[in-house]
Amino acid sequence: MPRDWRDSVDLTERQALVRRSIRDLCSAFDDEYWRERDRTATYPQEFVDRLAADGWLGMLIPEEYGGVGMSTSEAVVMMEEIAASGGGFAAPQAIHGGIYNSVPIVKYADERLKSELLPKVAAGEETIQAFGLTEPNAGSDSTAMETRARREGDEYVIDGEKVWISRVENSDYLVLMARTTPREEVEKRTRGISMILVDLEDAYADGLDIEQIPKTASRAVHSYQLYFDDVRVPTRNLIGEEGEGFYQVLDGLNEERLVIAAECLGLGETALESGIDYANEREVFGGPIGANQAIQHPLAEAYADLLAAKKVIYDAADRLDDLDRTEAGAEANVAKYLAAEAAFEAADAAVQTHGGFGVAREYDVERYLREARLTRLVPVTQQLALNYLGERVLGLPRSY
Numbered sequence: 577m578p579r580d581w582r583d584s585v586d587l588t589e590r591q592a593l594v595r596r597s598i599r600d601l602c603s604a605f606d607d608e609y610w611r612e613r614d615r616t617a618t619y620p621q622e623f624v625d626r627l628a629a630d631g632w633l634g635m636l637i638p639e640e641y642g643g644v645g646m647s648t649s650e651a652v653v654m655m656e657e658i659a660a661s662g663g664g665f666a667a668p669q670a671i672h673g674g675i676y677n678s679v680p681i682v683k684y685a686d687e688r689l690k691s692e693l694l695p696k697v698a699a700g701e702e703t704i705q706a707f708g709l710t711e712p713n714a715g716s717d718s719t720a721m722e723t724r725a726r727r728e729g730d731e732y733v734i735d736g737e738k739v740w741i742s743r744v745e746n747s748d749y750l751v752l753m754a755r756t757t758p759r760e761e762v763e764k765r766t767r768g769i770s771m772i773l774v775d776l777e778d779a780y781a782d783g784l785d786i787e788q789i790p791k792t793a794s795r796a797v798h799s800y801q802l803y804f805d806d807v808r809v810p811t812r813n814l815i816g817e818e819g820e821g822f823y824q825v826l827d828g829l830n831e832e833r834l835v836i837a838a839e840c841l842g843l844g845e846t847a848l849e850s851g852i853d854y855a856n857e858r859e860v861f862g863g864p865i866g867a868n869q870a871i872q873h874p875l876a877e878a879y880a881d882l883l884a885a886k887k888v889i890y891d892a893a894d895r896l897d898d899l900d901r902t903e904a905g906a907e908a909n910v911a912k913y914l915a916a917e918a919a920f921e922a923a924d925a926a927v928q929t930h931g932g933f934g935v936a937r938e939y940d941v942e943r944y945l946r947e948a949r950l951t952r953l954v955p956v957t958q959q960l961a962l963n964y965l966g967e968r969v970l971g972l973p974r975s976y
């Protein structure tokens with residue numbers, strides 16, 4: 577029997593178990609399900625509920641708080657499989673925050689907050705799906721953020737705007753990044769930023785407005801503009817140390833970036849699979865179009881690039897604990913860069929292979945291409961990933 581072309585790295589027993597379980601769970605959500613979520617721009621609630629019911633939203637929460645206690649090595653398998661199931665980038669994006677936003681709480685929150693919140697998140701009863709960093713004037717340059725959290729007694733009073741914040745309507749809480757000290761008053765722009773847990777129901781009652789941003793890619797998962805007008809949050813909802821929030825974000829960035837690379841990889845794999853199937857089935861001029869090298873080579877190139885990205889992702893996820901922060905940053909940025917490029921290349925080759933049907937909704941490859949284009953922009957743009965490599969690894973001068 578030919579070796580499955582996706583089985584190119586050896587998995588540990590735990591990784592193999594994750595892969596089997598996730599494949600099995602995802603088989604209940606077919607291409608038509610994801611096509612419909614995209615067409616109608618509807619959040620895949622049934623899919624998220626199934627993952628939550630089986631405890632997957634608590635996969636990174638330690639067992640003592642009711643979670644599964646897994647790590648990045650298993651998270652990359654999970655997210656690759658979810659995307660490769662046909663869900664594309666939208667499917668992992670629907671739950672990514674629900675899994676990752678508990679990580680800074682595990683690492684930095686005080687014991688009271690952890691024991692109050694984490695068991696409920698692990699049980700799927702409450703969700704922390706939303707993370708609010710980006711602002712209209714602070715995207716790649718996130719330390720330019722202007723949203724203020726002023727201390728008044730035992731409350732923070734929050735004013736400002738956030739943009740592109742995903743899954744807000746599917747979440748009970750938002751992990752908010754806000755300035756507790758204005759930029760002019762701190763010696764380094766990375767200081768004075770804090771991480772605060774916002775209970776969204778209370779915040780709506782208190783003056784938080786949200787507005788959905790119409791968009792063309794990953795349509796099933798919505799992003800919002802947020803307007804805070806004197807929204808009050810108890811100071812006990814501070815996560816970690818006041819003013820040190822930016823460093824707390826940096827601390828989890830590499831793990832998260834590797835997992836997003838795995839999501840790009842799964843998207844590229846499902847796109848390539850569609851391209852291969854069509855290239856074998858479709859006959860033009862009396863033979864399968866896949867026999868033409870103009871069709872075959874772009875698919876083979878995409879395979880080679882996906883395989884390279886996969887090796888980097890799995891190897892880095894495996895060695896992450898042994899790397900210092902700069903080394904881990906280099907691996908994570910290489911992985912994200914390669915995986916997003918490979919996903920785009922695979923989706924583009926799959927569209928071309930499909931001829932006119934490349935833009936027909938029923939073949940899904942146009943959806944994969946829109947999502948693959950998005951992966952070159954989020955969560956960090958390809959240029960910013962290259963900046964890291966240019967400046968931190970190659971020792972070139974900084975552009976900012």
Ligand SMILES: Cc1cc2nc3c(=O)[nH]c(=O)nc-3n(C[C@H](O)[C@H](O)[C@H](O)COP(=O)(O)OP(=O)(O)OC[C@H]3O[C@@H](n4cnc5c(N)ncnc54)[C@H](O)[C@@H]3O)c2cc1C
Binds near residue numbers: 706799954959975
């Ligand atoms: C669908 C979607 C979901 C998102 N979800 C979230 C979320 O849940 N939470 C959240 O906080 N944010 C979220 N974001 C925001 C995302 O992280 C930002 O869009 C991204 O970081 C880029 O910021 P920007 O859009 O402001 O681009 P800008 O910073 O304005 O950059 C514009 C362009 O200039 C380039 N550029 C800027 N500076 C440099 C430089 N020094 N060198 C080279 N190139 C440069 C950039 O690479 C980019 O191509 C989301 C965005 C999208 C599209």
